[in-house]
Amino acid sequence: MATYSSYRALTTEEIADGSLTDTNFADTAKKTFGVLWVYGDPGACTPGCCCLWTVPSYVSKVTFELWGAGGNGHGQCSCDRCHHYRGAQGGQYGNKTVATTPGCQYTVCAGGVYRCYSIECTGCNGCTTYVNGYNISNLCACGGQTGYANTAWTTACYSEWAYCKSPTDTCSDFNLVPMVPGWSNANVFCHCHNQEEWMGTAPFIGSTIVSQIRECWIRCGCWTVPYGAGGQGGMGTYCGSGACGQGGTGGSGLVKITYL
Secondary structure (H helix, E strand, O other), rough: OHHHHHHOOOOHOOOOOOOOOHHOOOOHHHHOOOOOOOOOOOOOOOOOOOEEEEEEOOOOEEEEEOOOOOOOOOOOOOOOOEEEOOOOOOOOEEEEEEEEEOOOEEEEEEEOOOOOOOOOEEOOOOEEEEEEEEOOOEEEEOOOOOOEEEEOOOOOOOOOOOOOOOOOOHOOEEEEEEOEEEOOOOOOOOOOOOOEEEEEOOOOOOEEEEEEOOOOOOOOOOOOOOOOOOOOOHHHHHOOOOOOEEOOOOOOOOEEEEEO
């Protein structure tokens, strides 16, 4: 009886180009593996990205991972008052694994943001990321909540849940909603030095984002933030400056497609 060690090993030079094709292998031995990312422009005011994806040959299973777009950062309610601030929330995460067939198609949309900088107390929530297609209906990940600013800076406010989802809501196998960041506090009436604000991040891909100003007339939110993260808000440390900082937009949503 032949053993594995009795088989002669072939070198690549001994195999003629084109001598082995798909017809030489059983269908059960043919597999295609790959990873595809769908996302919008990482710059300001991203519109997100939508596409129609077709399942390649020899693929029988696909996993979709979704992240909603981050909420836009806040502006300021008044140019003549101290504020305290709450950072924008990062986008929700969800995933789903389904059986599929080569040639099946999926509509894949990575959520964008409201394409305008915020000059008021609030901005706009991030847009939803979603996937529809064979064996999937309305799979989605919600966008993050907008940031907030207010002039009632003595109010003690804390982090909270913007919305609650069960682990299998939004048609996913598992989803996770990040918390909305807590409020900053001004430590001196009117001359509001030493402000600090935390922006929300997206689960599993985000990192901590903190904005700090010690003494600054105005500071606008950054134009570019990480994918799925909340946008930076407009901030200031003085009363009566006559100018207000504007908030930046959130990060684009994402979809990761892993197929086998």
